[in-house]
Amino acid sequence: MSRRLELPRRGLFAGAAALIAAPAIIGARASAAVPSSDLVVAAPDNLVTLDPADANDTLSQGVSRLILEGLFGFDQDMKVIPKLAENFTVNATATEFTFTLRQGVAFHDGTPFDAEAVRFNLERVANPDNHLKRQSLLAPLDHVEVLGRYTVKALLKQPFGAFIPTLAHPSLALGSPAAVAKYGKEIGRNPAGTGPFVFTGWTPDTLKLRANPNYRVGGLPRVNSITIRSVPENGSRVAMLRTGEAHYVFPMPPEMVQSARNDPKITIVDLPSIIGRGASMNLMKPPFGDLRVRQALNYAVDKEAYIKVVFSGHGDQLDSPMPPKLAFYRRQGRWPVDLAKARQLLAEAGLAGGFETEIIGTNNTVNTRGMEFLQQQFAQVGVKLEVNPLEAGVLAAKVFSAATPEEATVRMETVGWSSSTGDADWCLRPLFAKAAWPPKMFNIAYYENPEVDRDLAAALQTADPEMRAGAYADAQARIWQDCPWVWLTVDHILDARAANLAGAWRIPDGTLLLEDAHFI
Numbered sequence: 001m002s003r004r005l006e007l008p009r010r011g012l013f014a015g016a017a018a019l020i021a022a023p024a025i026i027g028a029r030a031s032a033a034v035p036s037s038d039l040v041v042a043a044p045d046n047l048v049t050l051d052p053a054d055a056n057d058t059l060s061q062g063v064s065r066l067i068l069e070g071l072f073g074f075d076q077d078m079k080v081i082p083k084l085a086e087n088f089t090v091n092a093t094a095t096e097f098t099f100t101l102r103q104g105v106a107f108h109d110g111t112p113f114d115a116e117a118v119r120f121n122l123e124r125v126a127n128p129d130n131h132l133k134r135q136s137l138l139a140p141l142d143h144v145e146v147l148g149r150y151t152v153k154a155l156l157k158q159p160f161g162a163f164i165p166t167l168a169h170p171s172l173a174l175g176s177p178a179a180v181a182k183y184g185k186e187i188g189r190n191p192a193g194t195g196p197f198v199f200t201g202w203t204p205d206t207l208k209l210r211a212n213p214n215y216r217v218g219g220l221p222r223v224n225s226i227t228i229r230s231v232p233e234n235g236s237r238v239a240m241l242r243t244g245e246a247h248y249v250f251p252m253p254p255e256m257v258q259s260a261r262n263d264p265k266i267t268i269v270d271l272p273s274i275i276g277r278g279a280s281m282n283l284m285k286p287p288f289g290d291l292r293v294r295q296a297l298n299y300a301v302d303k304e305a306y307i308k309v310v311f312s313g314h315g316d317q318l319d320s321p322m323p324p325k326l327a328f329y330r331r332q333g334r335w336p337v338d339l340a341k342a343r344q345l346l347a348e349a350g351l352a353g354g355f356e357t358e359i360i361g362t363n364n365t366v367n368t369r370g371m372e373f374l375q376q377q378f379a380q381v382g383v384k385l386e387v388n389p390l391e392a393g394v395l396a397a398k399v400f401s402a403a404t405p406e407e408a409t410v411r412m413e414t415v416g417w418s419s420s421t422g423d424a425d426w427c428l429r430p431l432f433a434k435a436a437w438p439p440k441m442f443n444i445a446y447y448e449n450p451e452v453d454r455d456l457a458a459a460l461q462t463a464d465p466e467m468r469a470g471a472y473a474d475a476q477a478r479i480w481q482d483c484p485w486v487w488l489t490v491d492h493i494l495d496a497r498a499a500n501l502a503g504a505w506r507i508p509d510g511t512l513l514l515e516d517a518h519f520i
Contacts, residue, residue: 037519039223039501041512042237042246044364045392046230047207049188050199052171053125053132056396056442058418061170062512063228066209067108068173068193069217071099071118072164078274078422078508080168083217084113084194094159094463101150105216107176108199109192115152119144120177122154133400134171136430136441137421140460161463165421170511196221196515205230222503222518234365241266241496248504248517250495251366254312260496267501270314271493274323274508275418276427277315278485279359279374280445282412284405287355288445294483296345298335301377305337307489310370315489321428321479323490325508328424328459328472332480335487342381354382360398361414363389371414374486385412400439405446413444416491418509424472429456432479445484452478 049055052064065073071085085099105113124130126138140160145153156163166172179192191199196218197209207228211221229246231237234253240246242263252260252268260266281288281297288294307315320332346352359374361367368389375385390398395413402408419427430436433456436443455475459468480487493506503516 037223038225038227039248039504039514039517039519040227040229040240040246041504041514042229042231042240042249044230044232044234044237044251044366045362046205047202047228048393048396050191050202050207051132051175051188052173053134054188055171056133056400057392058420058510059392059512061420062506062510063207064191064193065170065173065195065511066197066226066514067191067195067199068175069195070167070170070173071101072168073170074168074422074507074511074513076505076507076513080165080422084118084174088164094161094163095156096153097156097163098147098151098153101152102217103150105194106214107179107192107194108212109176109179111176111178111192113174113194114149115146117174117177118152119146120180121174122172124180125172133439133441134169136436137166137169137171137426158461159463160460161465161468162421162423162425165423166426169420169426171420197226200225218515222516226514226517232364238496241498244498247498247501247519248495248514249497250506250512252494252496253365254310254314254494257312257314257494265499267497267499269493269495269497269505271506272325272508273418273491273493273510274325274422275416275491275493275510276318276321276323277370277414277416277488277491278318279488280413280415280485282408282410282444282446283448283484284408284446285411287349287351288411290349291482292345292349293351294486296342296349296381297378297383297486298483299338299342299345300381300383301335301374301486301488302337303334303488306370306373306377309373310366311489311491311494314492314494316492318487318490320476321432321485321487322419322424322476323427326419326424326427327422328469330473330476332476335483339380346381346383352382354384356384356386357411358386358388359412359414360388360390360395360410362392362395367414367416370488374414399444402438405437408438408446410444415442415444415485416510417442420509420511422509424468425456425459428452428472428475428479429460432456432475432484447479447482447484449478449482452482 048060055061069083073083075081088099090097126141140156142155142157176192183190196215198212201208209226237249241249283289303317371387378385430441434448452475455471459471502520505513
């Protein structure tokens with residue numbers, strides 16, 4: 001038995017817990033016959049790739065979604081909405097999903113979008129031989145069948161209730177098969193999608209896109225072009241906004257929010273997020289294999305002070321391995337600051353005199369400030385922390401070039417993570433499953449707990465929300481107590497835009513949403 005779902009302009013799946021959630025109507029995006037003006041966005045980091053299936057960072061994924069679209073996407077509230085799929089049916093066991101596709105859509109290189117393009121893209125990502133960084137998203141996929149030019153069926157190896165939200169992940173946006181054949185490994189610098197903007201050029205710190213006059217999925221773009229500028233220094237981004245050199249900047253430096261509120265040319269954007277932040281510890285590198293050391297570092301950090309110093313109060317304490325707005329979240333409590341307890345645990349671990357270690361992270365201002373705060377906090381219990389900020393591409397290479405744990409050189413890293421499917425699966429499994437050790441995924445702590453692995457596997461084998469909830473609750477409790485991270489905060493989405501700019505946001509996972517950006 002299967003169930004058919006119509007998806008015209010509707011949100012779907014309030015959480016990935018349910019196969020079918022009551023749809024929420026969202027407004028149709030306004031369109032304009034002729035786009036006007038040029039939008040400049042100042043971002044804190046460099047882009048890494050425009051092949052979303054091979055992107056680890058939120059910025060690259062968010063920018064890619066302007067060029068490439070998936071079968072589904074997210075609206076501003078992270079409700080799933082249709083993109084290249086018009087509707088779908090799912091069988092009773094959630095192992096077969098059949099999609100009816102939009103007709104008359106073409107990729108930017110002129111080749112048609114059809115069922116064969118869907119098959120090619122999904123199987124390209126799912127094939128481990130392609131070594132794409134987001135392969136794990138489609139680990140449940142067995143194969144794809146083309147049933148007609150605009151009908152395609154995905155067959156899964158096991159039930160997977162979160163499959164539709166997973167397909168909305170920006171990493172699963174669909175590109176031109178002809179472009180992949182033409183450019184091969186260089187497709188990340190030569191993308192061709194069906195999206196509202198067309199790639200025109202990319203220098204080390206600047207990406208340029210132009211409006212797609214043939215856009216068919218939504219209304220026409222309402223700006224002529226979008227330029228993404230990489231500007232790591234906070235003050236420089238804000239200065240660009242004040243002078244009109246940029247129209248949207250993120251993240252807004254928390255310490256500058258109050259003064260910016262008094263500027264009539266600037267609008268502050270302050271929204272809740274699903275971005276959890278912490279500092280991973282490599283359990284393969286002494287002394288982090290000792291639970292007492294990891295507990296000590298959690299007791300050593302004043303999280304409320306961290307929020308005040310690093311984010312000027314715009315954040316909340318992380319009280320679980322996953323943020324509260326994700327499906328299947330279960331509160332675990334908090335690690336209070338207790339320097340005496342931290343020193344006691346270090347002494348019990350044979351480190352009464354402390355130890356020395358290094359932390360790496362991206363080189364933007366807020367992240368660097370956060371690492372320096374940890375440096376000061378750890379010093380109170382005798383731990384000397386060397387802070388090493390790195391450019392995003394250098395950081396990714398350092399983390400993911402290690403083929404085995406023995407080759408890994410990273411000891412600690414600041415991590416900001418959001419589940420871009422809105423589901424617990426894509427928060428816990430990529431960060432804490434043994435199968436997620438680099439270079440496959442993002443378990444940079446090289447954390448391993450067989451009970452957690454069993455929980456995460458069990459949650460993938462069923463579409464029953466109660467069974468999934470029980471497995472994820474157990475996993476969260478175990479991970480929290482094992483503390484492979486120093487647990488820190490849940491971020492706020494804190495950005496700024498020109499007062500005459502509308503329709504520009506970041507959604508709760510931190511991904512840019514600029515499709516409807518326009519000047520008023």
